[in-house]
Amino acid sequence: MPVPMTPLHLMHSMYKRVFPIVHExxxxxxxxxxxxxxxxxxRQALSxxxxxxxxxxxxxxLALLSGKNFTEAIRFIVAYQTISDYLDNxxxxxxxLDPADxxxxxxxxxxxxxxGAPLRHYYRYRLDQNDGxxxxxxxxxxQSVLAEMMGYEIISPFLKELCRYYCDLQIHKHVKKEEREERLIKWFKENQRDWPQMEWYEFSACAGSTLAIFCLVAYSLDEPLTPKGAQQIKESYFPYIQGLHILLDYFIDQQEDQEGGDLNFCFYYQNEEQLFQRFIYFIEQADERVNGIKHEKFHRLINRGLLGMYLSDSKANEYKDIQEISKKIIRRGGAASRFFYLNGRTYRRMQQWFPHWFGKYRVH
Structure with a gap:
């Protein structure tokens, strides 16, 4: 099937093709x-x-980019994201609170x-070890999905680079509260030469997404990428699309994180206006980085879909300050953002009103 290039086609593909296999x-x-x-x-795995x-x-x-190997792409994405979410918990x-752990x-x-990499004893520094x-x-x-892929060796260096950023972030941000900021700032300074236009908390956000990995794998399951093509995809998604993704995640969690005393990268902006302007900067940069990439319109829809998906969440509408900024961001995102936003709001309401009818879209 063709890669979706309009908001309506993308939403139809998600409901009819993506969601059923994800939930399976x-x-x-x-x-x-x-x-x-x-x-x-x-408990943590189930949570x-x-x-x-x-x-x-x-x-x-992003599995919609994988052609005939669509199901295998989803199998990889769900397994890898489940590892990420489980380890985050x-x-x-x-x-x-042990960084070695x-x-x-x-x-x-x-x-x-x-x-083919040998498996290691991943729980070796913690008391809880037996996960069956x-x-x-x-x-x-x-590993099994990647082993069957033609051209894995082309994307492998990019996958490992992106993974290293992600893992370093997870290690630094979960240590004792009094050590987190210092570790993250030091880590950023080691990489700042490549990203002089960012603050440490923005770079941290860019490292915290798996979208570029999923995009590289999905494309490569369809046909082998060239080194130049793989580089282009990586640079299209990292840092700005990934940064937009994670900043949105932190944005809607501000109240929750403030009450829980948790680290939130949005807390470091001087005021709401600066926060809004940096969101606009990330949106504009994310759009600019996909210029000329294969399926450019699809990738622009991903940017707008991120805005709609996160800002339609109930957490973005419970508090006046967050709600006001959300409205401004959606307006700047244009018609596609409004479409995904309204779709997200409607979908969440329908899930509440008709839970049995929407059961096929939930994990029981």
Whole structure:
């Protein structure tokens, strides 16, 4: 099927093609999570699937770039995103504040991108260890998809670079509260030469997304990329599309994070006007970076879809300050942003009003 190039075509493809396979895959992993022997690991695995399903739904839209290997692309995306969400829970909401533990856990994300790589003991620095093979099976699922791919060696360096950014972020941001900011600033200074136009908290946001990895894998499952093509895709998504993605995530979580005393990159802007202007900068840069890329219109829709998906969330409408900025961002995003925003609001309301009718779009 052709890659969607209009908002309506994209939404139709998501509901009819993407969501059913995503939820089929998530149901499988949820069943596996229920079998985890260790109570804490089981609780975090189930929580990550239950509360972060939309991460897999959103990421899997990039599978529409994978042609005849669409199902395999979703299998990879769901497994890799499930690793990400599970490990995020283990680092953020579980029993450890040890950076060595976080580094060991995130070796799973590195190994998942390396077909044939030996599996490691990812829980070796924590008390809770027996997951019944859950994390290893997720890793092996990703490896199996990449092992069948033509041209894996072309995208491999880019996958590993993006993964390194992601893992470093996860290690630094989950340590003791009094150490987080210092570690993140030091890490940024090591990379600042490449991104002089950013602040440390913006660079951190850019590192925290998996979208570029999914895009590279999806394209490569359709046909091998050239080195130049792979470079172009990576530079189109990292840093600005990924940064927009994660800044939106933090933006709608501001009240929740403030109440919980959690790190939030949006807190570091001087005022609401600066926050709004930087969002506009990221939107404009994200659009500029996809100029000339294959399926350019599709990638622009991804940018607008991110705005609509996040800003239609109820958390973006519960507090007046967040709501006002959300409205301004949607207006600047244009007609496509308004379409995805209204669709998102309607979809969420319909889920509340008719939960049984929407059951096929939920993970039971």
């Amino acid at each position: 895959q998530l149901c499988y992993w949820k069943a596996k999570a229920k079998e985890i022997p260790n109570e804490e690991l089981r 990550s699937i239950t509360h972060k399903t939309f991460h897999c739904e959103g990421g899997a839209v 283990l680092c953020d909401r579980s029993t450890s 976080f580094a060991a856990l995130h070796e799973a994300m590195e190994d998942a991108l390396s077909p 093979g859950y994390l290893v099976e997720l890793v092996k699922t990703c």
